[in-house]
Amino acid sequence: MKRDVPVPPAARAILRGDRRALARVISQIEDRDPAVAPVTRALYSHAGHPPIVGVTGPLGVGKSSLINLIVARLREGGRTVAIVAVDPSSPYSGGSVLGDRIRFDRRHDDSGVFFRSMASRGEVGGLAAATREVARVLGAAGFDVVLVETVGSGQVDIAVRDVATTSIVVVVPHLGDEVQTLKAGLFEIADIFCVNKSDLPGTELARRDLTELVGMGRNRSGWAARVVSTSTLADPPVGIDELWSAVEAHERFLDEAGRRTTEERRRLAAEIIELVREKVGRELSERLEHDRELRALLEDVVERRIDPRSAADRLERSLPRRR
Amino acid sequence: MARPRKSTPIRVLIAKPGLDGHDRGAKVVARALRDAGFEVIYAGLRQTPEEIVRAALEEDVDLIGLSILSGAHMALFPRVLTLLKKEKAGGIPVFAGGIIPDEDARRLKKAGIRAIFGPGTSLEEIVTTAQRLARSAA
Secondary structure: OOOOOOOOOHHHHHHHHHHHHHHHHHHHHHHOOOOHHHHHHHHHOOOOOOOOOEEEEOOOOOEEEEEHHHHHHHOOOOEEEEEEEEEOOOOOOOOEEOOHHOOOOOOOOOOOEEEHHHHHOOOOOHHHHHHHHHHHHHHEEEEOOEEEEOOOOOOOHHHHOOOOOOOEEEEOOOOHHHHHHHHHHHHOOOEEEEEEEOOOHHHHHOOOOOHHHHHHOOOOOOOOOOEEEEOOOOOOOOOHHHHHHHHHHHHHHHHHHHHHOOOOOOOOHHHHHHHHHHHHHHHHHHHHHHHHHHHHHHHHHHHHOOOOHHHHHHHOOOOOOOO | OOOOOOOOOEEEEEEOOOOOOOOOOHHHHHHHHHOOOOOOEEEEOOOOOHHHHHHHHHOOOEEEEEEEOOOOHHHHHHHHHHHHHHHOOOOEEEEEEEEEOOOHHHHHHHOOOEEEEEEEEOOHHHHHHHHHHHHHHH
């Protein structure tokens, strides 16, 4: 087995457009398989900078249907698109039902579209790092746009910000308290608010509410979030062009004055830290389980001879220093 | 390609080829597999064999489960198997459930469907079989 081949076959296959190789490498990334490292390393310089558009929001607001229509619009314009749909894993069984393909139109059964479901597997920070790695591999495979769908609840919302270049938060009229709870983190998350199901009464109110909220400030990069309303149910659907124009406007905004680089730098820093955290965390929990001295340390904490913080200091000091 | 599968969930595609709309069975099985720790990609109703195979490849599944109650199994199941082979993915085990007469079931098994579950099969049996099939393929 050759270990030091500059470009592993899997990476070459992905660059050639081999979908099977792409699908397998995504699985390896999901599985945190260390064997994938040479492949992602070789692909890194090929990842390009496709817009990565995050679509998030509460259950049932129509994220999948919106994505379906965005894909149709992009395909009409001749752009290729990859979709990563993230659904939660059960905290009990570790299993999940990934159902986002159901909404996916068979019109998109062409080679310009790639759809992949991912289970969150219970690690929010790690999920963001893995999703970013997947997005880069999709960029290397040549997709013009990457769409990432996540269930918007709690921390997963924040994770989408660590992945996407443009984030769309989808809501529906009369969401009431749901919007109230979302508000706290809204500025951090949303570049665009999409009030979907605009065929329902209350759309104007929801739109006004959000516009008012947006009027109160700009997010970290100085962008004032746009508010768009859509109906995926109407025939023909309403607002999709406006929604995509808003995405393009935000992408253009990023390209001005080096904002894209600033944002990317922030995400990469978070990603590197997360990868180290994952690695060191794994190493430490293994040692805590197998190392006799450290097990004794744990006993000391259980018996209240020392406190957890002091134990953590000692555990950290026990890490081998590498250079 | 060998993958460390011991600690990672089994990925299974559950799809309904054919034109009947009876998806209760497929949903119950999807849920049982989830509760047993599988990652179930649920593709839903009225999938063509082409769509099923494409989904299986994009999702890189370890296993495919087909549910059918329309009676078109003798046309659609072999088509799925043929397409998989054409894509050099004949190693992905395929199991099936629905209303499938014994005689047809025998022929389908000969054609390469690895397990066939009729009405009244316990969920436990389906889960155990799915686990065994995924393991045999890994």
